[in-house]
Amino acid sequence: MNINDIMQIAQRVECVAPSPPRAVFDLASTLDDVIDLTLGDPDLPPPVNVREAACRAIMEGKTRYSANAGLKELRRAIAADAERQLGFAVDPDREIIVTVGAMEASFLSLYTLLQPGDEVIIHAPYWINYSQVVRSLGATPVFVYTKPEDDFQLTAEAVEELLSPKTRLLILNSPNNPTGAIIPESTLRRIADLAQERNFAVLSDEIYESLIYDGKSCKSILSLPGMKERSILINGMSKRFAMTGYRLGWAIAPAKLISQMTKMQENIVACAPLPAQYAGIEALSPRTDNSFIRKEFQHRRDVLFNGINSIPGLICKPIPATFYAMVDISGSGLEAEDFVYRMLREVKVAAVFGPAYGGELYKDFIRIAFTMKEERLKIALERIGDFMTSLKNR
Numbered sequence: 001m002n003i004n005d006i007m008q009i010a011q012r013v014e015c016v017a018p019s020p021p022r023a024v025f026d027l028a029s030t031l032d033d034v035i036d037l038t039l040g041d042p043d044l045p046p047p048v049n050v051r052e053a054a055c056r057a058i059m060e061g062k063t064r065y066s067a068n069a070g071l072k073e074l075r076r077a078i079a080a081d082a083e084r085q086l087g088f089a090v091d092p093d094r095e096i097i098v099t100v101g102a103m104e105a106s107f108l109s110l111y112t113l114l115q116p117g118d119e120v121i122i123h124a125p126y127w128i129n130y131s132q133v134v135r136s137l138g139a140t141p142v143f144v145y146t147k148p149e150d151d152f153q154l155t156a157e158a159v160e161e162l163l164s165p166k167t168r169l170l171i172l173n174s175p176n177n178p179t180g181a182i183i184p185e186s187t188l189r190r191i192a193d194l195a196q197e198r199n200f201a202v203l204s205d206e207i208y209e210s211l212i213y214d215g216k217s218c219k220s221i222l223s224l225p226g227m228k229e230r231s232i233l234i235n236g237m238s239k240r241f242a243m244t245g246y247r248l249g250w251a252i253a254p255a256k257l258i259s260q261m262t263k264m265q266e267n268i269v270a271c272a273p274l275p276a277q278y279a280g281i282e283a284l285s286p287r288t289d290n291s292f293i294r295k296e297f298q299h300r301r302d303v304l305f306n307g308i309n310s311i312p313g314l315i316c317k318p319i320p321a322t323f324y325a326m327v328d329i330s331g332s333g334l335e336a337e338d339f340v341y342r343m344l345r346e347v348k349v350a351a352v353f354g355p356a357y358g359g360e361l362y363k364d365f366i367r368i369a370f371t372m373k374e375e376r377l378k379i380a381l382e383r384i385g386d387f388m389t390s391l392k393n394r
């Protein structure tokens, strides 16, 4: 064996493509004066009592390891919060694991559940991590493509068409990154029936459930009869309390799965960071008012929606949830990847090209994250308008 053989990268890692949003973000960070609309990372601070709780934990030396599944007090708080949402009791000792962000919760769930050869249905456009992790584990992602002309709505019929004897899992993400689409209860009911008739599991990533606008709400598939036993719920603090850097999330799943995930946690990160866990307990307490977060993003959503739709050649459909907009750029005459890199170089605005989230069907779209302050968002909109004008004048 020579040195290249010894340092050969494992196939399970080599098959993972670098993340396109990160690639645009990295390029943007090498240029001056860029307005970066790539990452879903809110610029708001968490509520002040949450920040104080994290500082207090550090100053009091609460900085050691916790149980692999997370602090019991935090799991109790998560269970109480979930019970309000789901309508049934969740056992904090057996059915919850606290993780390093929702990202680790979904990784650990897939790592624990999937066997090589299993098929996993993912609705596109999708959060890129799902397909990457599924592939890395030797399982096969099978994509159900939701269409722009249907407002990116998933149907149970489209899922049914893709079922095979190898289907193990369906990943649902509602509200959805990158489209903001919410799966209506009627569709969830049909999917729940299908899951029980055809025997597959569901991973429901509900990380954007706190960012639904205009007084609307979203049902969890776990709350439907017969689904708790075959589902994993993923959620976390990042979007709801603007705590992305605290890296705190969780999974709720049947005890058999949680115990295995907890066993693996020891071999991955041991536990989520303890000061973040104390901040999480505070975040879920009645003392916390996070209503300013949704209010602020709803306002920015309006600024972005009106701004984009006033630029000739661009179309933004209503955004019911999340802090992302899929903007139709077909009027520019460019395909999304070209559009994104030219817009970045020429007017210093960074966004992500649609095909990054599921391929060519989305070549007429870019994703904009409106996680910037209103003043910056308005400057970005002016620059995007200038870019569109300059394309027309060429």
Ligand code: PLP
Residues within 6 Å of the ligand: 040, 100, 101, 102, 103, 104, 127, 173, 177, 205, 207, 235, 236, 237, 238, 244, 247, 248, 249
């Ligand atoms: N799930 C979805 C759909 C996301 O968009 C993200 C982050 O952007 C995550 C999970 C990860 O969230 P966390 O910061 O809790 O790891």
